[in-house]
Amino acid sequence: MKKPKDLNLETLSLHAGNKPDSDFGSRATPIYQTSSFVFPDSETAAGIFNNERAGHTYSRITNPTNAVLEERISSLEGGIGAISTASGQAALFLAITTILGKGSHIVASKSLYGGSHNLLEYTLPRFGITSSFVDFRKPKNIKSAIQKNTGLIFGETLGNPGLDVMNIEMVSNIAHQNKLPLLVDSTFTTPYLMKPFDYGADLIFHSATKFLSGHGVVIGGLLVDSGNFEWSSNKKFKTLNEPYNGFHNMKFVEEFGPAAFINRARKEGARDFGACMSPHTAFLILQGLETLSLRMEKHISNTREIVSFLNEHKDVKSVSYPELEDHPDNKLAQEILPRGCGAVFTFEIEGGLESGKKFIESLNIFSHLANVGDAKSLVIHPASTTHHRMDTLALKNAGISESTVRLSIGIEDINDLKEDLDEALKQANR
Amino acid sequence: MYYHPVQQKINNSEPIIFIHGTGMDHTVWTLPVRYFSRKKTNVLAIDLPGHGQNKDKPLDSISKISTYIYNFLDKYKIQRCSLVGHSMGSLIALEMASSRPERIKAISMIGTAFPMQVNEALLESAKSNPQIAINILTFMGYSFSSRLGGNKTPGMWMTESTKRLMQKSKKGIIYKDLKACSEFTDGLDKAKKVEAKVQLILGSNDFLTPRIKAQDLIDNFNQPLVEEIYGSGHSLMMEEPNKVLDYLIKLFKN
Numbered sequence: 258m259k260k261p262k263d264l265n266l267e268t269l270s271l272h273a274g275n276k277p278d279s280d281f282g283s284r285a286t287p288i289y290q291t292s293s294f295v296f297p298d299s300e301t302a303a304g305i306f307n308n309e310r311a312g313h314t315y316s317r318i319t320n321p322t323n324a325v326l327e328e329r330i331s332s333l334e335g336g337i338g339a340i341s342t343a344s345g346q347a348a349l350f351l352a353i354t355t356i357l358g359k360g361s362h363i364v365a366s367k368s369l370y371g372g373s374h375n376l377l378e379y380t381l382p383r384f385g386i387t388s389s390f391v392d393f394r395k396p397k398n399i400k401s402a403i404q405k406n407t408g409l410i411f412g413e414t415l416g417n418p419g420l421d422v423m424n425i426e427m428v429s430n431i432a433h434q435n436k437l438p439l440l441v442d443s444t445f446t447t448p449y450l451m452k453p454f455d456y457g458a459d460l461i462f463h464s465a466t467k468f469l470s471g472h473g474v475v476i477g478g479l480l481v482d483s484g485n486f487e488w489s490s491n492k493k494f495k496t497l498n499e500p501y502n503g504f505h506n507m508k509f510v511e512e513f514g515p516a517a518f519i520n521r522a523r524k525e526g527a528r529d530f531g532a533c534m535s536p537h538t539a540f541l542i543l544q545g546l547e548t549l550s551l552r553m554e555k556h557i558s559n560t561r562e563i564v565s566f567l568n569e570h571k572d573v574k575s576v577s578y579p580e581l582e583d584h585p586d587n588k589l590a591q592e593i594l595p596r597g598c599g600a601v602f603t604f605e606i607e608g609g610l611e612s613g614k615k616f617i618e619s620l621n622i623f624s625h626l627a628n629v630g631d632a633k634s635l636v637i638h639p640a641s642t643t644h645h646r647m648d649t650l651a652l653k654n655a656g657i658s659e660s661t662v663r664l665s666i667g668i669e670d671i672n673d674l675k676e677d678l679d680e681a682l683k684q685a686n687r
Numbered sequence: 688m689y690y691h692p693v694q695q696k697i698n699n700s701e702p703i704i705f706i707h708g709t710g711m712d713h714t715v716w717t718l719p720v721r722y723f724s725r726k727k728t729n730v731l732a733i734d735l736p737g738h739g740q741n742k743d744k745p746l747d748s749i750s751k752i753s754t755y756i757y758n759f760l761d762k763y764k765i766q767r768c769s770l771v772g773h774s775m776g777s778l779i780a781l782e783m784a785s786s787r788p789e790r791i792k793a794i795s796m797i798g799t800a801f802p803m804q805v806n807e808a809l810l811e812s813a814k815s816n817p818q819i820a821i822n823i824l825t826f827m828g829y830s831f832s833s834r835l836g837g838n839k840t841p842g843m844w845m846t847e848s849t850k851r852l853m854q855k856s857k858k859g860i861i862y863k864d865l866k867a868c869s870e871f872t873d874g875l876d877k878a879k880k881v882e883a884k885v886q887l888i889l890g891s892n893d894f895l896t897p898r899i900k901a902q903d904l905i906d907n908f909n910q911p912l913v914e915e916i917y918g919s920g921h922s923l924m925m926e927e928p929n930k931v932l933d934y935l936i937k938l939f940k941n
């Protein structure tokens with residue numbers, strides 16, 4: 258008997274979710290730039306609203322172009338379904354608020370993207386959701402941070418910006434022993450480098466603004482459900498286990514089984530919070546995804562060359578990249594990130610803050626801006642920008658100093674990039 | 688053990704009972720169940736023993752499962768009912784309608800064939816390495832086109848959803864289910880005994896229970912309604928939820 262062969266990532270990133278459209282045969286995914294969808298009759302309308310028929314009603318909740326993107330990211334991650342959101346931040350917010358509310362608690366990694374840290378540390382407490390930030394390299398710390406009201410464990414595949422590699426298997430085991438789901442921000446790795454569900458993560462979100470798009474022209478987020486977590490095993494998850502007044506007393510675990518979470522997120526969060534993605538944005542992210550593997554290959558090969566170039570450069574104090582032997586997660590990275598550890602990393606420049614500034618201003622090809630994962634190479638000084646609210650101790654905890662420079666390596670010609678860096682380093686220490 | 692969205696009273700009623708297929712559970716019926724309950728028709732989507740939330744001991748033959756469901760009906764004083772079954776569930780519907788014809792008003796057999804022989808290699812892997820069997824069943828369970836998605840239900844990736852349901856089923860269940868399908872005999876004689884109104888909903892691109900293998904059944908039923916969904920594979924409720932619902936509405940109109 259012939260063994261079934263599932264399609265590979267390279268193929269899925271071009272095809273998953275999309276069929277030639279039935280009206281005109283358009284090969285590309287059409288942009289359904291519409292707020293709403295005409296119902297053929299009142300009975301069908303009632304049926305779609307009552308979740309007895311499949312279909313679209315209003316683009317805040319679902320849209321056919323977005324649906325293609327949602328299926329595509331699900332297929333790439335090995336998930337059962339996804340929701341596209343206005344931004345990565347909105348995806349994180351949707352994940353949290355679908356299961357947690359007033360009185361809940363999150364155990365999060367201490368090395369998070371600044372925006373995620375803002376949301377958890379400063380904003381969510383106003384709504385009664387608190388967080389503890391711990392070193393995810395230390396299982397004991399994670400375990401002891403779990404409280405009675407903890408409802409979620411959250412970290413990044415590659416912690417921003419120090420590139421802590423999350424031991425997803427270890428963290429998810431702790432989460433599952435406590436009947437808690439693990440949410441992973443997979444923005445820096447993308448499914449090309451690693452699939453967190455294979456290691457036990459339950460939910461994934463992406464800032465699709467970054468590598469998934471590659472072109473840097475849109476803001477977008479994606480929340481993906483593995484369908485693995487047993488929500489019924491923990492009565493704490495009331496939004497999924499108890500009848501929901503907001504949708505005919507629907508009990509999500511009973512009506513949707515493994516798909517309880519993603520259905521609640523759409524029926525409540527997408528509907529009520531309204532942080533939806535525009536269909537045009539979904540289209541542009543799909544365009545990006547088509548070349549994900551080509552771009553990631555080049556991102557990684559360029560990054561590897563630049564890491565070793567900087568590592569040997571006399572004006573560079575140190576480089577932090579998990580493929581380097583002196584990185585604390587070097588062994589783990591070899592195991593779970595054999596294709597590469599992303600294209601974003603930091604280095605310490607000789608001469609501190611002033612040379613850092615001068616270096617950034619002397620670069621010509623690298624753009625000084627607050628983003629990562631563009632096909633174009635980018636640079637930023639975290640202490641004065643993305644992480645500017647943090648005090649010295651918090652910065653140190655996140656692996657940042659005043660001389661830290663963050664690079665996001667693009668897919669330009671490698672020699673042009675090296676020359677640009679070399680010249681700017683010279684200027685910086687003049 | 689069973690599920691109906693609005694707490695209807697099923698005692699002494701004539702409900703439509705939905706019976707899932709191999710390794711599945713009641714959640715495959717959420718959409719039609721919601722429709723019929725909105726229309727105030729009594730509906731019940733059951734979890735077979737060992738499936739979903741049903742903790743009873745798994746059964747390994749179609750006749751044992753049929754007896755199990757009849758016992759359940761007796762307990763709730765349900766004299767007559769209609770049955771909608773998918774794949775293995777369709778054989779259960781056939782068995783129930785032929786063994787006690789007076790108790791069944793109508794049956795809908797979705798994604799069905801007789802015989803429902805299961806390849807030896809598949810049975811063997813279901814026993815020794817269920818994940819391989821799950822992969823094969825999912826792969827064969829969808830049309831080529833549906834394997835690439837294009838779900839009518841927005842944002843849901845069909846093949847992985849099906850895998851997840853099967854992965855969550857109790858250990859040994861998939862083997863028992865497949866064995867039950869494979870060992871189901873006398874289907875054509877049983878078809879002749881059915882007095883209920885019969886409908887078959889078939890996918891033209893079904894690789895698990897190919898359309899052509901339903902023909903003998905069709906020929907042995909008394910004037911069945913045959914509905915063919917062009918392009919659909921075996922997972923008809925996932926691939927064509929709206930068409931399946933429309934056909935069920937047609938069957939249960941009066």
Ligand SMILES: Cc1ncc(COP(=O)(O)O)c(C=O)c1O
Pocket residue numbers: 344345346347370372373413417442444445463464465466476477478628629
């Ligand atoms: C790792 C990571 N997660 C989340 C986000 C937030 O995504 P967005 O800017 O799309 O809201 C970012 C943005 O920089 C990020 O780098």
